[in-house]
Amino acid sequence: MTVMTYADAAKAALAEEMRRDPLVWAVGEDLGRGGVFGQYKGLVEEFGPDRISDAPISEAAIMGASVGAAMAGTRPVVEMRFADFALCAVDELVNQAAKARYMLGGQTNVPMVIREPMGIWRSSAAQHSQSLESWYTHIPGLVVVVPSTPADNKGLLKSAIRSDDPVVYLEHKNIWGVEGDVPDEDILLPFGKARIEREGADISIVSWSAQLHVASEAAENLQKKGISAEVIDLRTLWPWDKEAVFSSVEKTGRLLITHESVAVGGFGAEIAATVSEHMFKALKHPVRRCAAPRVPISYAPPLEDMVRVTANNIVDVATTMMDSGN
């Protein structure tokens, strides 16, 4: 175990995989100087500029060329810089990378990892703050990964690099600096296996990515109010760990899902719909979502905060759920 930041854990994962497999390479703008968040710092020195490759400001080509490079036998790790800029390369991801294997009748795989730093991060405003994880869950062919801790960021990135299918790998910008214990060994976390962040008996709180930390904070506060919350970190949204959520809800009878992204059309709706259907009898209270309003992200902090889902929001909703359980 070593204490590392979320960013460094991902760097360690990438370096290990690049040492293991010469076909793994990373490409994106400014990678040679460490990437815009320093998450590639030092790698060009070890692996050289062909494998830690700079790129022109050409998101469509970064993504599209990587699709071709993946089909032709390499394993690109694609850096999109901000998840918002990945919107410049959606045809390449959704019409090409995600569909190729199926549409070409299994003649090819498209093993690539698309790293998209997402989320609200210090007054970055509407074009640098978005979280669109739910979009990707809707696209057949894509794996969707949303790590929340340094250890997970290592174990999941390594699995993503070894995946034979395209993986949308959404790191959250606000937790680059969060530290935690990271296993030194070759840890590979499976997709679709949630992590119980905290056990509890009264209510299940499901979350992922940076919002998981907000959920944990809420659980702490709920504890003080005598409410015991189980916090589940989904880690990956496709596949997602239905079983873990179901068995928690079986125990608690209450489910609250919280995410930073917009509630309407968010992945919380998928979980709520699924649990409401399959766990109908077990539910003591309707499933609740605690997610963002349908509003772009503002620049000014007080306005930005207005669309942020806080621990207080979660505590309030969870508390109502306890009070009005039927």
Place this chain on the structure above:
Amino acid sequence: MTVMTYADAAKAALAEEMRRDPLVWAVGEDLGRGGVFGQYKGLVEEFGPDRISDAPISEAAIMGASVGAAMAGTRPVVEMRFADFALCAVDELVNQAAKARYMLGGQTNVPMVIREPMGIWRSSAAQHSQSLESWYTHIPGLVVVVPSTPADNKGLLKSAIRSDDPVVYLEHKNIWGVEGDVPDEDILLPFGKARIEREGADISIVSWSAQLHVASEAAENLQKKGISAEVIDLRTLWPWDKEAVFSSVEKTGRLLITHESVAVGGFGAEIAATVSEHMFKALKHPVRRCAAPRVPISYAPPLEDMVRVTANNIVDVATTMMDSGN
């Protein structure tokens, strides 16, 4: 009233609006020859090539230039040809059109209609068949319209053209030729107002676009089995008519949502989550979704059919819901 096809009704709407307002214009590939589905046939003769404008194969420019043209005081109707190709212009739609009004502090509106013919249509395969309406519902700033009948296609397109916000207008390719009565007058349908396609007492079926017709067929068949289904056509997904759905569920106690698009992360999840939360007590049975598997669309008809949600699927699910109501 005149009997018209779905395509002609939209054409009538566009022509009326272009006659009324000289600032309305349409732009897209091949429009001068009527557009790829003939939905612009004859318009260039009346309005000339500046207002029924051809375009290079430049989806990003078609969308992006329209954003600029909208900001600068015109009202473009943007033809994307196939909804799949709109994926070549997502930055322009999501980062620019949808966010501009908010992000610039209300200094501008972006009045544009983005027509995206969507859905499964005779062996068009994975890159010409997709339905991504749920994506757009997740984006603040966008209106999402999904007409199912000729009359609605007239009334909603006219409202869309008069909207001061960007409207993603999803026509379904498989119903271009469907005929129906269309009012001759200046009909403007409001956004967020569902249509009760058929009244019923036992179960509510919510749908939209081409799938509405499948839902209706299912309701017919259910009737024969003695099950009375109420069929609701949402018409628009943002805003969506919660009240209409709630009051139907109040009456029937059962809700089935059906859409052609993929179930996971589809808009059915949003409706199911919302109704399961707010109508918990009224529900006699968990809300069910009847939507597509998470699979790209195949070319060969039997494989294509495997991902199609049929009237039989709906009847089966609805029947189980009646049997196992609690």
Place this chain on the structure above:
Amino acid sequence: MVLRYGAIEKEIFLSSSIPVNFDVERYFNHHKMMNRIRAFEETAATANNDGLVLGAIHLSIGQEAIASGVCQNLEKDDFLLSTHRGHGHTLAKGADPQTMMLELLGRKGGICQGKGGSMHIADFSVGMLGANGVVSANINIAAGAGHAIKLKGGNNISCCIFGDGAINRGPFLEGLNWAGVFELPVLFVCEKNGFASTTVTEAMTSGEGGKQRAQSLGIPAEEVDGNDIVEVDECVRQNIKEIRSGGGPRFILCNTYRLHGHTASDPALYREQEDVDEAWKNDPISKCRDLLKNAGVLDEDLKGHQTDALSEMQAIYNRAKQAPWPELQLAYEDVQDSGDPREEAF
């Protein structure tokens, strides 16, 4: 069919109407391939009229010299990326027309198992990485395939063929710039057939076109008569040689004409019949045949290419018609390794 000469065999090489050092056997093979492409597409058009091709198909009739001239110059381990109008390219790259026809009919045994159809035809066993339903998308993908070659260190190349309409989408700029920046072994070929669907391409194209754009992106570029198999073949051969020897990406603009409608069902009423008639005079297959006749090749053998090709494709079509549909379980296969595609469906 082996190459046979008629009586005039010798003198002909002195005649001015055929190029110096004319390699008869080479063009005899091109002629054969062009006929097979033509026959494949005429048969596909029949299948389309018969209602057995279900999606849209785009015929490259009149453009066969480009397909043959480009793709027959590629090695099997070279990569090819094509367009919606890609039957000819695919065939000339070495794909089996039987599995292609099965694919067009969406049958079992189709090269993409019936899941792709004409617009997604691909044959990875011969390096053909796919047609594409999205105009221009393959330009970046081809650049990336070239990138993989560079990273892996091979002597093969990547080749991308696209239409004149494709030069107006962003990937043209991004993909060519990419190939230039990373000095990738990529051959870009633009088929300037005058149309983009129902639109005259030039009307929607500012500037002089693909060649100048490629040059401005630092890619050496040439222009040839795409209906002249000799010009295409020689230019392509030379450029491939330069690419293989580390010369970086190249661009070739091939002037041609789309003799049929945009799709096999498009009567193309938006253009003058006389223009089409005029263009037929420039049919690349007839031109090649004349050349070979002048070079002394027996006319009956050249005619034989046509009849053989037609009967080959007819037989293929007949077999395809008999073939069953793909097995239904394929619908859920090859989506991806993780997750159950049926989750929450129906």
Place this chain on the structure above:
Amino acid sequence: MVLRYGAIEKEIFLSSSIPVNFDVERYFNHHKMMNRIRAFEETAATANNDGLVLGAIHLSIGQEAIASGVCQNLEKDDFLLSTHRGHGHTLAKGADPQTMMLELLGRKGGICQGKGGSMHIADFSVGMLGANGVVSANINIAAGAGHAIKLKGGNNISCCIFGDGAINRGPFLEGLNWAGVFELPVLFVCEKNGFASTTVTEAMTSGEGGKQRAQSLGIPAEEVDGNDIVEVDECVRQNIKEIRSGGGPRFILCNTYRLHGHTASDPALYREQEDVDEAWKNDPISKCRDLLKNAGVLDEDLKGHQTDALSEMQAIYNRAKQAPWPELQLAYEDVQDSGDPREEAF
């Protein structure tokens, strides 16, 4: 401050170091504007160091001649689209630096109500339709604003300024082609400042660059020393005249250098300090001042531009610091007319 000459007033016009027909007043104004831009950005940098600018800001220090030379030649009803590095452009287009500074600090009264910040600065009242956080995105938007002018029939024009890195994204091709095809009144200006973030732009650019690319897209293009206000001003003026008289789109490449880091917080350690020092010798403001001095303008007045500008911006900054945050209800306003943005939230 009015224009005043020193003793050498007359002879100077004969000196070879200043251009013929040198319009002293014109460049005196440019000098003033450049100083105001510089002062605005130095003040913004201070605000950034003070921790009061919350998002990233990108300084255009060293590039003021382009901002002033381009935007002061635009009329109020001309449209301007800019980049993430757009303070100078916005100011020179006539925006109020007070509302701009309020925006950078995210305060009440900010030109975008505090909702946009530096990267989304816009002032529709003076035709400034927005900076943009997405590189290249404004190229298509500007073409579209030009399209609206054509449709509505006005004599105004649309102008788009972007960086040298932006020419590697698809919208460069699509937007210029669009403007060319529809013959729109659009002026494209590329600021070649040598960098795209931490990357030397040329390393990621194939071919000769923006000018040749524009030409290949059928857009008449010129190249100027972007640090020479006279060159910029004259070239822009001439091109705008041609555009207004129906000449269609134009492109100007302005060579310059990014004297500061990519953002105000970037120490730019990836480049040699001596290159930066060298580049400072070419500071457009000093160059303009020397020119005006040679033309006989009093040095004290020229220095006055600087001191006045600094105190103007300091006052503005002080007022901005005092300003309250925007009212919270703004968070839910101007999303769109339909639907409740709070639905299902929290």
